[in-house]
Amino acid sequence: MSTAAADSAPTPGDDLYAVKVSVCPELRESLHLNGREKRGRMFVERDSKAMGDVQEFRQTLHDFFRALRKGEYLIEFGRGEGEEGEMRERVDGDEDVVRMFREAEERFEDAQGSGDEEAPKRPTAYVHILENPDFVKEEWKPEWMEGLKEKVEESQGWSMISFYSFPKKGISDPETFGENLRRVWKHFGALGRVYVAFEGVNAQMSVPTSVLPIFTDVCMEMEELACMENGINVDEVISREEFEKDRPFKNLHVRVRAQVLADGLDKGLDWENAGWDMTAEEWHNKVQEVGGEDGPILLDCRNDYETGVGKFVNAEPLGTETFKDTWGKLKERLEGVPKDREVMTYCTGGIRCVKVGAWLKQEMGFSNVGRLKGGVIGYDRMIRERGEGKESLFQGTNYVFDGRVGRQITEHKLGKCITCGGETNLLANCNNKACHKKMVQCSTCRKELDGCCGEGCKNVFVGRLGRTTSRTVLGKERVEFDPQVFDDVQGYCEEYSSGVGEIYGAIQRNTEKHLPTGAHMVSSGIQGRLLRTMAGMGGGRVLEVGTFTGYATCCFAEGVKRGGTVISLERDPKACQIAWHHVLAANEGGWGEGGRKIAERELEGGVGGTVEMGSGTTVEVRKVDDALVHLEDMAAREKEEAEGFDLVFIDADKGRLLEYVDVCIRNQNILAEGGVILVDNVLWKGAVVDADENMWGEGGEGDGGEEKEEKRLIKLNRRRRKLARIMHEFNGAVCRDERLEVTMLPLRDGLTIIRRR
Numbered sequence: 001m002s003t004a005a006a007d008s009a010p011t012p013g014d015d016l017y018a019v020k021v022s023v024c025p026e027l028r029e030s031l032h033l034n035g036r037e038k039r040g041r042m043f044v045e046r047d048s049k050a051m052g053d054v055q056e057f058r059q060t061l062h063d064f065f066r067a068l069r070k071g072e073y074l075i076e077f078g079r080g081e082g083e084e085g086e087m088r089e090r091v092d093g094d095e096d097v098v099r100m101f102r103e104a105e106e107r108f109e110d111a112q113g114s115g116d117e118e119a120p121k122r123p124t125a126y127v128h129i130l131e132n133p134d135f136v137k138e139e140w141k142p143e144w145m146e147g148l149k150e151k152v153e154e155s156q157g158w159s160m161i162s163f164y165s166f167p168k169k170g171i172s173d174p175e176t177f178g179e180n181l182r183r184v185w186k187h188f189g190a191l192g193r194v195y196v197a198f199e200g201v202n203a204q205m206s207v208p209t210s211v212l213p214i215f216t217d218v219c220m221e222m223e224e225l226a227c228m229e230n231g232i233n234v235d236e237v238i239s240r241e242e243f244e245k246d247r248p249f250k251n252l253h254v255r256v257r258a259q260v261l262a263d264g265l266d267k268g269l270d271w272e273n274a275g276w277d278m279t280a281e282e283w284h285n286k287v288q289e290v291g292g293e294d295g296p297i298l299l300d301c302r303n304d305y306e307t308g309v310g311k312f313v314n315a316e317p318l319g320t321e322t323f324k325d326t327w328g329k330l331k332e333r334l335e336g337v338p339k340d341r342e343v344m345t346y347c348t349g350g351i352r353c354v355k356v357g358a359w360l361k362q363e364m365g366f367s368n369v370g371r372l373k374g375g376v377i378g379y380d381r382m383i384r385e386r387g388e389g390k391e392s393l394f395q396g397t398n399y400v401f402d403g404r405v406g407r408q409i410t411e412h413k414l415g416k417c418i419t420c421g422g423e424t425n426l427l428a429n430c431n432n433k434a435c436h437k438k439m440v441q442c443s444t445c446r447k448e449l450d451g452c453c454g455e456g457c458k459n460v461f462v463g464r465l466g467r468t469t470s471r472t473v474l475g476k477e478r479v480e481f482d483p484q485v486f487d488d489v490q491g492y493c494e495e496y497s498s499g500v501g502e503i504y505g506a507i508q509r510n511t512e513k514h515l516p517t518g519a520h521m522v523s524s525g526i527q528g529r530l531l532r533t534m535a536g537m538g539g540g541r542v543l544e545v546g547t548f549t550g551y552a553t554c555c556f557a558e559g560v561k562r563g564g565t566v567i568s569l570e571r572d573p574k575a576c577q578i579a580w581h582h583v584l585a586a587n588e589g590g591w592g593e594g595g596r597k598i599a600e601r602e603l604e605g606g607v608g609g610t611v612e613m614g615s616g617t618t619v620e621v622r623k624v625d626d627a628l629v630h631l632e633d634m635a636a637r638e639k640e641e642a643e644g645f646d647l648v649f650i651d652a653d654k655g656r657l658l659e660y661v662d663v664c665i666r667n668q669n670i671l672a673e674g675g676v677i678l679v680d681n682v683l684w685k686g687a688v689v690d691a692d693e694n695m696w697g698e699g700g701e702g703d704g705g706e707e708k709e710e711k712r713l714i715k716l717n718r719r720r721r722k723l724a725r726i727m728h729e730f731n732g733a734v735c736r737d738e739r740l741e742v743t744m745l746p747l748r749d750g751l752t753i754i755r756r757r
């Protein structure tokens with residue numbers, strides 16, 4: 001049998017032939033290939049059918065380069081890594097396949113005899129996949145696209161919709177599925193915020209009402225969405241005029257996340273065993289029976305700011321700040337309650353109650369759990385459409401997750417204005433994007449404060465409208481930073497950069513599981529992609545200071561040239577163990593699905609080690625007591641023999657960054673000639689911008705007379721300021737150091753590139 005594997009080898013053995021594959025740019029583009037499918041390596045077992053049968057060989061190719069299944073293409077083989085001008089031959093029939101492997105074997109034998117250290121470890125064939133010029137490409141134009149554009153343009157309304165799915169088998173490749181959703185949905189003029197994860201999909205969107213039935217049909221044709229238990233949940237329809245004045249969603253964002261609904265649980269449950277769905281009508285009747293000794297218990301599973309402005313009569317809010325608080329609150333509330341007592345739960349659109357229901361049943365043992373189908377949105381729709389004079393038992397305003405913020409269902413004013421304390425049912429987010437607090441605020445105060453939560457935010461907001469980016473705190477000028485805009489830009493960059501293999505999702509999830517408090521530290525997103533690229537640019541030797549759970553280590557190992565070396569230093573044994581587990585998983589199963597599956601197993605392996613990967617790259621996770629001391633030792637010990645590193649990534653204790661840079665710069669056996677240093681977190685979430693001593697002033701904090709809001713902001717920022725000041729000082733020092741050439745990139749949390757002048 002032939003074996004195809006992502007670009008890492010199974011255990012090296014004499015019985016494997018390697019096939020290095022590259023795909024031409026035109027095909028990459030037209031087939032929408034993801035990162036790992038553009039080039040890679042697969043293995044074929046000696047004497048397998050794939051070595052002598054062109055159909056079998058193609059089949060083996062398809063196992064790894066899945067997208068090729070869809071396309072018409074030609075195969076050529078060459079004798080090296082595809083340098084310019086290299087002669088290639090077409091692989092049309094079985095004889096060509098036989099010749100390709102025979103030549104690979106001959107080259108291998110010659111190289112063994114030559115004593116060349118660079119010689120490959122096994123016979124290697126070089127294959128290039130290119131477009132078939134004779135193939136007339138059919139334009140991608142599914143039937144549903146016929147006349148769609150015109151229908152979208154004619155639409156007089158936009159439907160606000162939401163839906164979720166938890167497919168039984170999960171979503172094996174969320175990146176690719178997310179790309180596919182984007183590709184399809186853009187033709188509908190759909191906007192919104194959609195999360196895709198291995199566990200499923202969670203979407204809040206607006207879709208032109210004229211094409212909603214077609215949109216629904218197209219979604220239902222996708223296996224990952226066809227399993228939606230409650231279908232598409234339609235909220236209100238907004239007229240064209242209103243929509244154009246103030247769009248609830250401005251763009252279509254499809255984001256890949258570790259979970260579609262972050263629950264903070266350390267294991268997933270069976271989302272199909274989550275109680276039963278109650279129709280809105282059943283619910284309406286049942287709500288009236290709530291209470292008493294034995295009656296149903298009615299729990300509102302939304303957060304404080306949501307329950308504060310609207311809820312069902314007789315409902316008990318759980319009192320959570322975020323969804324992750326739910327489990328503790330449920331335990332508290334239901335302690336001692338008989339397990340067969342009926343428990344009814346509801347949320348906005350239903351997704352939270354899937355997780356709540358599963359937990360109540362599987363973790364707490366309640367047998368009688370009912371959930372409101374379609375949540376408050378579904379109930380409201382029933383009352384409007386089929387309620388026949390029924391009075392809504394949901395009173396007040398339903399908080400929603402788009403620009404509308406709230407939808408008023410009844411006149412009840414359950415909320416208290418955060419500014420004046422008066423009764424109101426109005427909800428909003430603070431207009432200062434950097435704050436964006438969810439708040440209950442009456443219309444008078446909202447008007448007075450320009451839609452902000454307080455005077456401080458108002459100053460920022462009004463200042464920004466006037467296109468200035470500064471405001472005055474304690475009589476001193478501060479420059480403001482807008483994380484919202486910043487995050488959007490980073491997300492956009494990520495969306496339009498090559499994807500990453502599935503193993504990286506597993507690394508993030510494992511980090512959240514085993515070291516949750518540090519989960520934000522992994523170099524994911526756009527930064528991981530840059531590290532992968534940069535690792536391949538130098539001479540192939542990479543040193544990382546601060547491994548944590550090995551995300552960046554894996555990026556380096558994936559990106560570095562064949563035969564390269566990646567060494568990563570870490571002092572925390574737990575982090576070392578997790579990182580080592582990830583390196584071993586990548587080695588065994590590659591960067592894709594295989595690696596992901598192995599990474600998802602229980603942690604195994606010790607606290608570090610060295611492995612030679614199939615690509616010939618050596619990766620080492622080294623447990624050290626202190627990376628700085630270790631580097632100084634390395635510099636002294638290896639003065640003569642060591643060749644130094646082409647890339648040094650400094651991502652450990654922020655207080656000693658200058659010392660790390662210094663030891664690298666002074667020693668060519670640490671930072672090789674022409675090598676570069678990368679330093680992470682140099683922007684410290686933007687706080688460096690106003691971390692300057694002069695701006696913060698000596699007795700600033702706690703001085704009398706300042707506004708209450710300013711005091712609050714300052715307190716909140718105490719830790720952030722301390723680290724911001726450290727980073728700010730570092731930035732100044734390296735910039736002034738005449739030995740160095742420094743370029744700071746506003747990438748993610750800020751990345752500085754340093755090299756010797």
Ligand SMILES: C[S@@+](CC[C@H](N)C(=O)[O-])C[C@H]1O[C@@H](n2cnc3c(N)ncnc32)[C@H](O)[C@@H]1O
Binds near residue numbers: 523546549552571653
């Ligand atoms: C920001 S995390 C590294 C993240 C990782 N580079 C990535 O991109 O995924 C910093 C790591 O440095 C480690 N660390 C901090 N000080 C250290 C020291 N003096 N020696 C070795 N490791 C250190 C911490 O234990 C932590 O795991």
